[in-house]
Amino acid sequence: MLRIEHLTKTYPGGKTAVRDLSLHVCPGDITGFIGHNGAGKTTTIKAAVGILEFDEGEIFIDGIPMRQDPLACKQKLAYIPDNPDLYPYLTGIQYLNFVADLFGVSARDRSARVERYAGAFGITGVLGDMISSYSHGMRQKLAVTAALVHEPRLLVLDEPFVGLDPEAVVTLKGLMHELCAAGAAVFFSTHVLDVAERLCNKVVIIKQGRLVTAGETAALTGGKPLEEVFMEVVRGDGADSASVKTRSV
Structure with a gap:
């Protein structure tokens, strides 16, 4: 449903926010997009929904290339920013x-x-x-x-649970599941890792604009809390961290 291939985005002044990033979100997936502040999550999301131009790579929505037919892509998706x-x-x-x-x-x-x-x-x-x-x-x-x-066939959200009361959070989670059960897909960024662990069947982690690891949530965590896996990845130290980095889609 969403396919990002070798995405690179550099801002004026030389800051490269996303470097050669590739990821896939398939129909039925609820995919959590995780990274520290400044990791490139919002840049990736804005490029994926056609708001932000990018330098290299391609983005496909339901098989349609964003650069060639952005209007057709946008008709298939919905985007909710953090504010x-x-x-x-x-x-x-x-x-x-x-x-x-x-x-x-x-x-x-x-x-x-x-x-x-x-x-x-x-x-x-x-x-x-x-x-x-x-x-x-x-x-x-x-x-x-x-x-x-x-x-929409693809729902893209940036920190969707911020500002919602607990009842609305439960409602939104339920609607996400309903969409995906009907063949749509959900891709969202969050800093609330326990929510991502419980809600998402897949997780993508990026660091400094690069993909670090991605895959089925259960396989990626290997029985550990997602919070622990994330800290191993972003700190980039220790033997466990090295094993986590080898997992990808």
Whole structure:
């Protein structure tokens, strides 16, 4: 569903944020994308969803190359940043209708999906209010609802659980599983490693813009807590660390 091949991105001034990165996210996968601050996670995600141009490599969404047909790629995915930048002077329902219009969602389908997802997150009662009046958590819930209104084949999220209350976190996890059970895929970055360990069937770890290890969560951790494996990888020392680095997809 998402295939990144030899991605390299260097910013003006010479800082290379991502170096020759390759990873695959298949239909049905919930893949956690893990790394320290500045490891290149957000750069990779923004390139994957067509926001950021890149210097080398290629990105494919459901087999379509991003560089050749970015619009077709974007029609198949939904992206939720860590701090969604919504339109404050629209009401919640106006924003959802705007997104549904962009993706050509019929009136019947959008009505059913808005009812379902807004209801699941408990924001139905505030959809008539201006977004400027929403709390951070409410904006996050609206952004997730908007992302799901066109039933994306690939859901990409950057720190999706930040700002959500515990009930909304449980709801979002359940929706991720539902999407993947229907043949879609989820790719998200997180610093909450215990959540990634429990939720993700696959994990990708990067360090300084390079892939360090990736694979099935259970095989990658080998019975250890993901937190322990991550610390071995990022510190890059010890015999156990060397064994972890050999695992990849």
